[in-house]
Amino acid sequence: MKIAVDCHVPFLLAHGGVQIQVEQTLAALQRQGIEAFPLPWWDDAGSPDIIHFFGRPNQAYANLVRQKKIRLVIADLLTSQGSRTSLQRLPFRLLSGLDRLAGGRIRSRLGWTVYDRADCCVCLTSWEAFLIRTMYGASRARLEVVPNGVEGIFLAATGNFPRADHLVTTVTITQRKRVLELVEAAALARVKVRIIGKPYQDRDPYFLQFLESVKRSQPWVDYVGPVEDRAKLAEEYNQAAGFVLLSAMESQSLSALEAAACGCPLLVSDLPWARTTFGSQASYCPITSATQTAGHLGAFYKKIAQAPRFQNVLSWDQVCQRLADIYKSLL
Numbered sequence: 001m002k003i004a005v006d007c008h009v010p011f012l013l014a015h016g017g018v019q020i021q022v023e024q025t026l027a028a029l030q031r032q033g034i035e036a037f038p039l040p041w042w043d044d045a046g047s048p049d050i051i052h053f054f055g056r057p058n059q060a061y062a063n064l065v066r067q068k069k070i071r072l073v074i075a076d077l078l079t080s081q082g083s084r085t086s087l088q089r090l091p092f093r094l095l096s097g098l099d100r101l102a103g104g105r106i107r108s109r110l111g112w113t114v115y116d117r118a119d120c121c122v123c124l125t126s127w128e129a130f131l132i133r134t135m136y137g138a139s140r141a142r143l144e145v146v147p148n149g150v151e152g153i154f155l156a157a158t159g160n161f162p163r164a165d166h167l168v169t170t171v172t173i174t175q176r177k178r179v180l181e182l183v184e185a186a187a188l189a190r191v192k193v194r195i196i197g198k199p200y201q202d203r204d205p206y207f208l209q210f211l212e213s214v215k216r217s218q219p220w221v222d223y224v225g226p227v228e229d230r231a232k233l234a235e236e237y238n239q240a241a242g243f244v245l246l247s248a249m250e251s252q253s254l255s256a257l258e259a260a261a262c263g264c265p266l267l268v269s270d271l272p273w274a275r276t277t278f279g280s281q282a283s284y285c286p287i288t289s290a291t292q293t294a295g296h297l298g299a300f301y302k303k304i305a306q307a308p309r310f311q312n313v314l315s316w317d318q319v320c321q322r323l324a325d326i327y328k329s330l331l
Contacts, residue, residue, distance in 0.1 A: 001034055001035065001049055001050070001327060001328070001331065002035045002036075002037075002046075002047075002048040002049045002050070003029060003034060003035065003036040003037075003048060003049070003050050003051075003052055003327060004036075004037060004038070004039040004040075004048035004050070004051045004052070005022060005025065005026055005036065005037070005038055005039060005051075005052050005053075005054070006038075006039040006051055006052070006053045006054070006057075007022055007053070007054045007055060008053070008054065008055025008056065008057070009055065017148075017251075017253070017254045017255075018054060018055075018077065020254055021054065021148060021254070022054050024149065024151065024316040025052075025316065025319070025320060025323070026038070027316070028149070028315075028316040028317050028319065028320035029320050029323070029324070031317060031320075032317070032320060032321070032324060034320075034324060034327075039051060047068060047070060048070060049070065049071060049327075049331055050070065050071040050072070050073055050119075050327055050330060050331070051065055051070055051071070051072055051073070052073045052075065052122075052323075053072065053073065053074050053075065054075050054077075055074075055075075055076060055077070056074060056076040056111070056114060056115075057072075057074065057114060058111055058114065059108065059111055059113065059114050059117070061114075062114045062117045062118060063117070066117065071119045071120075071327075071330045071331065072117075072118045072119050072120075073118065073119060073120045073121075073122060073326070073327070073330070074114070074115065074118040074120070074121045074122070075121075075122040075123075075124075076115075076121065076123075076128075076132075077124070077251040078128050078131050078132070078251060079249045079250060079251045080249050081131055081135060082125075082127055082128060082131055082249075082250075082251060082271070082272060082273050083248060083249040083250070083271055083272075083273075089131075089134070089135055092134075092135040092136065093134055093135065093137075095107075095110070095137075096112075096134075096135070096136065096137030097137075099137055100137075107136070107137055112136040112137065112138070113138075115132055115136055115138035115141040116138050116139075116140045116141050118141065118142075119142065119330050120142045120143075120144055120326055120330060121138070121141050121142065121143050121144070122144050122145075122146050122323070122326070123143055123144065123145050123146070124145070124146070124147055124148060124251055124252040124273075125145065125147065125251075125252055125272075125273055125276040125277055126145050126276050127272045127273055127275075127276040128145075128251065128273075129143040129145055144322075144326055146319060146322045146323060146326070147252060147257075147277065147314060147319065148252050148254055148257055148314075148319065149257075149313075149314045149315050149316035149317070149318060149319035149320075150254070150257050150258050150261045150313055150314070150315065150316070151230060151258075151315075151316060152315060153230050153231055153234045154230075154234050154237070154258045154261040154262055154313075155261050155313065155315055156234075162239075163239065163240065163241045164239050164240060164241060165192060165241060166191075166192035166193060166194050166222070166240060166241060167186075167191060167192065167193045167194070167240060167241055167242045167243065167244045167267075167297075167301065168193070168194045168195075168196065168236055168237060168240035168242075168243055168244075168259070168264070169182065169193065169194075169195055169196065169197075169243065169244050169245055169246075169255075170196045170197055170227075170233070170236075170255035170258070170259070171195070171196075171197045171245065171247065171255065172197055172198065172199065172200065173195075173197050173198060173199040173204075173206070173207050173210055174199060174200060174204075174206060174207075175206050176247055176248050176249045177245075177246075177247045177248075178246045178247055178248055178269075178287070179195065179197075179210055179246075180206070180209065180210055180213055180290075181246060181289075181290045181293055182195070182244065182246050182293075183195070183210065183213045183214055183217050183221050184213065184217070184290035184293075184294075185246075185290045185291075185293040185294040185297050186217060186220045186221050186294075186297065187216070187217035187220045187221065188290065188291060188294035189294040189295070189297045189298035189301070190220060190298075191220065191297050191298060191301045192219075192220055192221075192222070193220065193221050193222070193244065194222045194224055194236070194240065195214075195221065195222070195223045195224060196224045196225070196226065196227050196233070196236060197225075197226060198225065198226040210223075211223070224236075233258070234258075234262060237258060237259045237261075237262035237263075237264055238262050238263070240259075240264055241264075241265075241301070241304050242264050242265040242266070242267065242300070242301070242304050242307065243255075243256060243259035243260070243264040243265070243266050243267070244266075244267045244268075244297065244300075245266070245267070245268045245269065246268075246269050246285060246287070246293065247269055248269065248287055249271075250269070250271065250273050250274070251273060252273055252277055253268070253273075253274075256268055256274075256277075256278075257310075257313050260278075260282075260309065260310040260313050261313040263309060264309075265282075265283065265300075265304055265307035265308065265309055266278060266281075266282040266283065266307075266309075266310060267282070267283045267284070267285055267296070267297070267300045267307075268282055268283075268284060268285070269284070269285060269286075269287055270284035270285060270286045270287070271287075278310050280308060281308045281309060281310040281311060281312075282308060282310055283300050283307055283308070285297070285300075
């Protein structure tokens, strides 16, 4: 069984969760003895049995794959779509309804029929599976829910380390992560927060504004910068009292899963991806002003000893065991 992995955004252009997801999936598949490799666009020799595409390919791509008699698995991250309100999703549902009257032409022109043409769509949460059916009208798509995993270094932690008096967050410093709101809320609530991460560009205006806000928010906010060493990152989670993530859009946060594996209580934005992932085993904060967020942050920190902890984090090996079963069923 040969599995070729393809991705819609080169890692050089945008670091983040997708890169970790792809790299860890490849490594875990290879540990299971499966021949898995990046799709070589420069080489037409040989042919994989399955292409696992991270993102949403266009219709022409899917058609070419089918012509070659290769199976196509799509793992699309519905980050922005999954964070929209029911009213914001309504136009998509109306278009899907009109498409039935138009004989499928509308969805085809918009590229939505690619979900139906794929042999399988792997979703991180049941919420994403619901969106593919209701927003994009993919009634014939085969949908499988397989969550993200974490590396063994995070699962190896016992969670019994002496905890410090600060919260931690690991994010890309960009607007949709609402890091500025977190900095302001931490200062208002007088709660210590360590921020780990980097921007897409060092001269990004949002990042420069963030640095100024960090200076004004001393001593409550400590910006650590990026932590590339995964063992060091696990130490950061193990030493923190809890983890906070206030982003406006996510598909399924890898950093939240890593922190949970290390025993951190979680405070995350009250969005459907989080509810379907963590259920009652996390605390939630609405997307609101920094002043109101400060109230939720302070309340979470005050009762952090009693805060719930998420217990169901999978390893990447467990995730890829599920993927391998899906691959075998397609062949």
